[in-house]
Amino acid sequence: MTLKLDKPFYSPAEVGNLAGLHSSTILNYIRGGKLYAVKLSERTYRIPLRSVLKLLDPESVAAPTVVERPDADVRISDADREPDLVDA
């Protein structure tokens, strides 16, 4: 399945439509921990694009990049420099 999703967040009703499920089922997924959502209020959830893809098209979601540098020299004093984030 190739999904074309172009929004950063979706409502439970929108995910229900995409999945062919009732929105109450999506809410049950969220409450049961099967689907990640950001809870904005008692009745408002926003489901991130990545979370939607994990539910509907898991093969399209790559695992996080993990880089291990066990022998790298780390100086604690580096933490005292404020990061330059403007171009981050």
Next chain:
Amino acid sequence: MKDLGLHRFEQRKATIGTVLDHLGEVRLVDSGREKRGRLLRLELHAPGHGLPVQGTFIYAEWYRRVAQGWRLTRYQYDYLDRRLGGRLGYHWHTLTRRSAAYHAHCEQVLGTPTVQHYRSYEVDLLEAHEEFVRRYAADEPIDCSGLRPLI
């Protein structure tokens, strides 16, 4: 935060990676595991999947090796709002003429702080992330008005 044993450290690293992975593309760099100092650095660009970046979350934790594992010694947790501009950050590190201090950074326009450092308190990475994500998901602009300058 108490010292983390080796197993707890790995558990925490995995948990943080999993939590961040819900939101976008994550890059985790673990440096210095075999040395006396260790740096865990995570970068999350959301939403990912080919869409323009709307939020960047950059978290760094510095640890010192202790007898039983690792002791958190410094941190920098930053959220950059790419849609509305702005930055909110919680840091713990040495400042000029000061020992290590918990402080916050807040910029309503990225790169143009009106106050260099704000007062803050100790925060856990996941607590900071929860606050940043709520702001990001709610389209809530960075608002520095409730913060007090660090004197």
